[in-house]
Amino acid sequence: MDGDRVEIDGGIMEGGGQILRVSTALSCLLGLPLRVRRIRAGRSQPGLRPQHLSGLEIVRDLCDGKLNGGEIGSTEITFTPGKIKGGTHIADTKTAGSVCLLMQVAMPCVLFAASPSELRLKGGTNAEMAPQIDYTVMVFKPIVEKFNFTFNCDIKRRGYYPQGGGEVVVQMSPVKELSPINLTERGTVTKIYGRAFVAGALPIKLAKDMSSAAVRCIRREIRDLYINIQPVREPDDQAIGTGSGIIIVAETSTGCLLAGSSLGKRGKNADKVGIEAAEKLLQNLKHGGTVDDSLQDQLIIFMALAKGMSRVKSGPITLHTQTAIHFAEQLTKAKFTVTKSEEEDPSNDTYIIECQGIGMINPNL
Secondary structure (H helix, E strand, O other): OHHHOEEEEOOOOOOOHHHHHHHHHHHHHHOOOEEEEOOOOOOOOOOOOHHHHHHHHHHHHHOOOEEEOOOOOOOOEEEEOOOOOOEEEEEEOOOOOEHHHHHHHHHHHHOOOOOOEEEEEEEEOOOOOOOOHHHHHHHHHHHHHHHOOOEEEEEEEEEEOOOEOEEEEEEEOOOOOOOOOEEOOOOOEEEEEEEEEEEOOOOHHHHHHHHHHHHHHHHOOOOOOOEEEEEEEOOHHHEEOOEEEEEEEEEEOOOOEEEEEEEOOOOOOHHHHHHHHHHHHHHHHHOOOOEOOOOHHHHHHHHHHOEEEEEEEEOOOOHHHHHHHHHHHHHHOOEEEEEEOOOOOOOOOOEEEEEEEEOOOOOOO
């Protein structure tokens, strides 16, 4: 079998966990045995970290696959997929590793399972270097469901750095095939809303400060729109550890959702957290694309699998997106093109990402 393994260089481009997520999910879906070398080669701690390993393990369990080299610090793995099955699957990073990244690797796989699935994902819900669970629910979910599937995401418990301990339960039914998406019209911003949260030992005043600093910052650019950023204190029985953060979403007349978010940490002033999220949102609104820079790369795998031509208008292409496209093309043979968008406003830095998807058909349905 070894001669037929697809060889993946885990040290190129983004060079991190994303290469593992995209390539193992596609390996599982397409039944392609895989070898990934030089995992996270350029990082300060190369090799698998706990959250990468739990991502690999959930994909292995989803399809009764075989994983070799699956230990912390390993810089090379081989993976041989089996048949994707539904049912309940548990992944636990045992750290504050992001549950959203676990969802990213498992979700495309269970869409093509034989029966409905429940993913019980444990770890950090609001972690650095990953989408917050609020982003997943408020932005990723409504947009990705345009590919013609639905899922339910229940936040049982929130968990923060450093101990994690959060739990999210995702339920979804398999589909026959995915429809392509066409997200090329931004429209105008119709409302801005969000949540500023504190948990554990932090007072609600911090959430209020984050919220009002964010509103003041947005008001400088957008004067006449109602902005509703709710300050919340997470209930003690639904949150482990101490954490704070904010997410702000802009919704447009064509149903686009773009966001900015930020996390609090010790020594970082609450106003600064609010302003950081507001500035990210404004930056995402400035480029004129229909998706923000956190969503771009998360859509690539679905575009590659869908039947027909998907088109997405985005701001500047992130390294994560370039990486996702590179490995999606290598494994699926789907064809992506990225072209500079011909804009009425030349100051807009926008691009059209097009993909002729492979029209993956669920063999189990």
